[in-house]
Amino acid sequence: MFKQRILATVVALFSLFIVFGGWFLTNELLDRQHVKLMNKVNSIDFNEKLDVEPGAGRTKTSLxxxxxANILKVWTSDRIRHYHEPYEGQLTMEEAINAANSWLSYFCxxxxxxxxxxxxxxxxxxxFLYDTNPVSQVPAMITPAPDPAYSFWSVNLINREVSVQLMINALTGEIxxxxxxxxxxxxxxxxxxxWDVLEQYEKYFGLFSSDEPKREEAYASKSYENNQIGITVYKKAGESGHYGTIHFSLTSTH
Incomplete structure (x- = not known):
């Protein structure tokens, strides 16, 4: 009886070791992947900025x-995001950063x-490259590959006074x-x-609509393709009185 208790205790401790060891290993692998991604970022030359013409947004694949509209709904939902290496057909980190720099350079x-x-x-x-597809709990060999169009690159350029964040579709290369x-x-x-920003942004996507836009001093929006998608632009004033923030994006209007 005493030996059975000892054996049961050893088995229980061993099981706990496997559980916590697996948890620690998983987090360690994620941390290493994070560091690996950051090391890749630091190895890229960000000074080169290329020009991009309006309407040239869809550089890889058109959707x-x-x-x-469906992808935008997922991006703006509360679905959990997880970062990953690029899937086949997606932008690499260097391509994503070049796209961000090119777009920013043209607009400025x-x-x-x-x-x-x-x-x-x-x-x-x-x-960072994020996937918004649900994480599968079954072996990859019996599940379809994640839809690469639902991933996005989040590219951030930061200093003490200015912050630029761009979300880039990882399949199309569009901001x-x-x-x-x-x-x-x-x-x-x-x-x-x-309004000028909105007009240039719609040219970037090659969009056209005869729908009546909403126009205010610090806000503008417009719908396209039978109200399936839209563009929203707004700016907000900072504490000092000047406008400290500007936002523009594609939106799902349904």
Missing amino acids: STKEI KNDILPKEILESDFTQTNA WMVDISSSSLEVNFDNIKV
């Missing part, structure tokens, strides 16, 4: 309007956004969401007209 050089953004000395740059904030007097959005 239907319905597909875009053409006076759509403040040119001073390009003069900002970004001290921190990072890029679907942009958030820029600034506490710098040199980089402000006082003279930026949100």
Whole structure:
């Protein structure tokens, strides 16, 4: 009886060791992957900025309007996101950062956004690839591969006064969401007209609509493709009185 108790205790301890060991190993692998991604970021030259013409957003694969709307619904939902290495056909980290730099360069050089953004000395740059597909609990060999169109690159350019965040569809290479904030007097959005930004953003996607847009001083929106998707642009004033934040994005209007 005593030996059986000892054996039962050993088995229980061994089981706990397996459980906690597996948990620790999983987290360690995720941490290493995180570091690996960051090391890749730090090895890329971010100074080269290329120009991108309007309408050239879909550089890899085009999606239907319905597909875009469905993906946007998932992106803006509370579904858990998990980072991963690029799937086949998706942008690499270098391609995603080049796309972000090219887009930002074009919009600034053409006076759509403040040119001073390009003069900002970004001290921190990072890029992470997130998947919004549900994580499968069964072996990959018997489940379909994740839909690569539901992943996005989050590219961030940051210094003490300016922060630029871009969400890039990992399959198409298009910039679907942009958030820029600034506490710098040199980089402000006082003279930026949100309607001008919206018009240039729709040209970037090659969109056209005869629908009546909503226009206010600091807000503009417009629907496309029978109200399946839209574009929203707004800016907000900072504490000092100048506009400290501007946002624009594709949206799902259903």
